[in-house]
Structure formats: structure tokens, C-alpha cells
Amino acid sequence: MSDITRPFSGKRYFERSEALDPCVCCGKAVRRDRPFSQVLVLDGGARFALASEDVDHDDNGNMGCFAIGSDCLRQLRKELPDVYVERKKAE
Numbered sequence: 001m002s003d004i005t006r007p008f009s010g011k012r013y014f015e016r017s018e019a020l021d022p023c024v025c026c027g028k029a030v031r032r033d034r035p036f037s038q039v040l041v042l043d044g045g046a047r048f049a050l051a052s053e054d055v056d057h058d059d060n061g062n063m064g065c066f067a068i069g070s071d072c073l074r075q076l077r078k079e080l081p082d083v084y085v086e087r088k089k090a091e
């Protein structure tokens with residue numbers, strides 16, 4: 001089942017995620033030659049960090065930041081308006 005609020009759970013994530021820098025939701029490659037967004041994955045991949053929470057960066061379950069595509073980010077924000085998002089400059 002596909003649930004936008006769960007990291008790595010897009011229907012085709014594992015099929016697509018062999019791409020470099022896959023979107024954390026759907027596995028499609030995220031372009032880094034233009035500004036892009038990253039989200040922070042916690043609890044060993046079970047959920048995304050929220051902007052309002054105090055994240056423990058030493059926690060073993062903190063998997064760090066993952067790129068997310070703009071379509072998925074839009075959907076995720078509908079379901080999880082408080083999701084923590086980091087804007088990155090083009091690389």
C-alpha cells in the first residue's frame with residue numbers, strides 16, 4: 001500500500017530507486033542541478049521529521065536527509081502540513 005506519509009513506501013520506490021538520488025517517496029530521480037528539497041527521515045525509516053519537533057541527531061533511528069520530488073512534497077504537505085523541509089541550492 002502506498003502512503004505518502006511513510007518514507008520509501010511509494011508503489012514503485014524500490015523498482016525506481018536505483019537511480020541516483022531517488023525521491024524518498026516514489027523513487028524517481030530528483031534533479032540536483034536546480035534547487036530541490038530534502039526531508040529528514042526518523043525512526044529507522046518509519047516516518048518524516050516534523051518542523052515542530054526537537055530532533056535528536058544522535059539517535060540511531062535518525063537516517064538523515066533524503067531528497068524529495070516536488071510533486072511528492074506537495075502531496076506530503078497536504079497530509080502532513082508540519083513536515084520538516086530543507087531547501088537545497090542546485091549543486
Ligand SMILES: [Zn+2]
Nearest residue numbers: 023026069072
Ligand atoms: Zn517522488
